[in-house]
Amino acid sequence: MQKSLFIEAVRSHRLFETLRSLMSFAVARMREAHLQEVASSMTLTTLLSLVPLLAVSLAVFAAFPSFADTRKALEDAVFNSFLPIQYSEVIMKYLKLFSDHASGLGAFGLAGLSLTALLMIDKFFVTVNRIFKVRRMRPWTQRAMIYWALLTLGPVGIALSITLTTQAIRIAAGSTEVSLPGWVFVFFQIFLQTFAYAVLFKLVPNCKVPFAHALIGGLFVAITGQIVKEGFEIYITAGTLSSIYGAFVAFPVFLLWLYIAWILVFAGAAVTAAIPQLTSGRFADTYMLGNDFLTGVALLKELTLAREAGRPIVAEEDLARAVDSYPQAIERILIRLSEYDYCAPILENERRHLTAWALLCDPKEKTLRDAVFALLVDPRNGLLQSARADGKKPAGPLAEWFSTFEDDSFIEETLSELARSGRVKELPKA
Template identity: 35%
Template sequence: MSHDRVNVNAGYLTYITLLSIVPLLTVLLSILSSFSIFSNTGQVLQDFLIQHFVPAAGDAVYSALNEFVTNTTKMTAIGSTFLFVAALMLISNIDKNLNYIWRVKVKRRAVFSFSMYWMILTLGPVLVGASIVVTSYLTSLKLLEHEALTGAYNLFLRWLPAILSYFAFVGLYLLVPNKKIYFKHAMFGAFVATALFELSKKGFAYYITQFPSYQLIYGAIAAIPILFLWIYLCWMIVLVGAEFTAALGEKEQWSKLEGVIQSVADNSTDIKEQHIDSPDSKSE
């Protein structure tokens, strides 16, 4: 982590995210709104993300993001194109940073990379919207009126943010690096990242609620440093999980290196023993 300058790269990704978060939200919501079946899904998704993934001060962040996204609807076609480019820039930088951690030297072809980024921006919102629609449909069924099923469903909803985070980390560590990643390694790295993410949410929320000195300092713009700090923590967690996953993939190299060192040590020991037992060494 020290060699890869995780803290520096997390700050860089935070800066890119702050520039790209509004364009990314605008692109996602516009894609969802183009399907009539997902007409109200965009708002539900935005509420869910703010409520479960931005601890405390979510209302201030939510109102600021809403205002920014509303203002982007007044932009021209050229401005909308730049929004899409900014959203692609965020995904591209995530790709570069994770591939750097895995020491990937062979880059993907530009056409393939662009196709993958385009698929994430277009197919991703559709899949998320479909899952929300299906969940809403299941909630409306009379089967859930049963007490046991209702309790199980509420328990599932309570753990849903952590489950979504876990699978998102697994997909990130498994698919983004241009290298073969073992599924068990991605699962372990995702578990580490999810655990850190859930702990950081609770710790960050406790700090915001118990030590509100930031409001005295920043006043009305307090949502900006809060959002910046939270995004920085999130990227630190993402990169730390990636380091764990990449380190597990290098475990075989560690074993080979240990074998080489051990063989060199054994050879040097044999040479010393031969030198001691030789007639010349005895006469000396």
């Protein structure tokens, strides 16, 4: 059945339209988060944090001499995966030299290096959560533990997987010394990078991310990165940069590649975040003006109807289905409405993801006034402010008009009156 649907989608060009919509949504997410500026900032931050990051991570290997081969595998995989070999060797040589110097620092020096590296990881987490439109970050204590685990255990796990998988491939080929074709290692790099990025896109956002969506985002970064790497190698070997920078060409090449790498990583996060939009019937409404307000009103209506039907608690997925949206979008809107005492989260899973909601207010008393303020118009806008009693500040040019707007019948409509206006879809029965 799924195969026939896939063939039908290809024949009718719906697959192409879906991919085009996905890319347009991803680009919109990137623009909203100003990822070009963020990638530039992350490039500088990475340049300052890379030596501390390597010093702390490689110190774990230094504590266990038996991991020497594993450390070498990690170094080769990381730098050969991202940069052309002639530049990766030069850059790795200097970074290892700097890291060896840093490893001689005392406890306070090591703590300072760790803090620098952790701040870079924190900025990455904040940016990815912004792409997913997460309003509430994890508590600092929980984030600190995750950061430290990534900083210390992450390199060990990656290096071990590289070593074991490489050995397994060679054993399967019949010899531990056999020279495998280059495409095998390219495929292995793409596979490993896809899984690594998928884990990041799954665990970093403080919201529910299906692993299948994270895998698509990871595969996008891995394949695009490999293509860009090949094109990048052709570009820099053309001699343009070498003729300008001479012996110092490795440094601008490294900066340029860091910038490209961050753009690709954030693009993968944007692709992952945009996939749920395609599952909603109203995905084209996402970037229409006023969509958040209209969706918020529809959600309040569904919550009111559910309470009147004897269902005070409604699952987030059911609410998303009722308003033809997707859970990540309505969660952001419901959190905003909860700040105005309309509703409250009832159930949370082990990762603190909001999974069910209930109407908190009295639907016979609560009007849509606060919903307008929460999702449509901020009453603190200077154009709407009334004149101060002491005469020091005149009224805003729209203050009088806004006072009549607040008295409009639709803004004073209660939730119970809203619920009586009918409904489009029925919520699932309990």
